[in-house]
Amino acid sequence: MNGMKYKGYCARIDFDPEDKIFVGRVIGINDVISFHGETVSELESAFAESIDDYLSACKKLGQKPNKTYSGNLMLRIPVDVHAAVATAAEIKGQSINQWAARVLEEAAHAH
Incomplete structure (x- = not known):
């Protein structure tokens, strides 16, 4: 699996062979949050720190953080x-x- 979860946020993980690092990007929200690490441990720490920093910045700015999915899904099917x-x-x-x-x-x- 190429993903991680923290505080309800999900990230997609890829490996950058040129820089030899793992690169993550939070998915399912409009804001852009990315992070990286050379090891899985570094990547997990960077992910948690990125989300915590994002939530803190939103609080300081008086903005609501982008939420993950609401649980409501509308489908158009035959x-x-x-x-x-x-x-x-x-x-x-x-x-x-x-x-x-x-x-x-x-x-x-x-x-």
């Missing part, structure tokens, strides 16, 4: 897929939301 989802949810005794949340969670963790 009518036949919608009908199949509704049927699958009903068979499981779940709402479409419960069924979709479970299926999406399984798919997201299957990578």
Whole structure:
């Protein structure tokens, strides 16, 4: 997995072979937060420090930090897929939301 989590924020991690460092970038927010480290330990520390600094700066400026995802997701899908989802949810005794949340969670963790 090429990711890290801290205080609800997620980062994508890549390796820069030219500089021989790990480079991270916080994803899922509009602000740009990046960090790097030569070792995993340095990278983890830099990530935590970057998020803590970001939250502190937002507080000092009186700004709300960009939040990670809200948990609300609107999808536009073909009518036949919608009908199949509704049927699958009903068979499981779940709402479409419960069924979709479970299926999406399984798919997201299957990578």
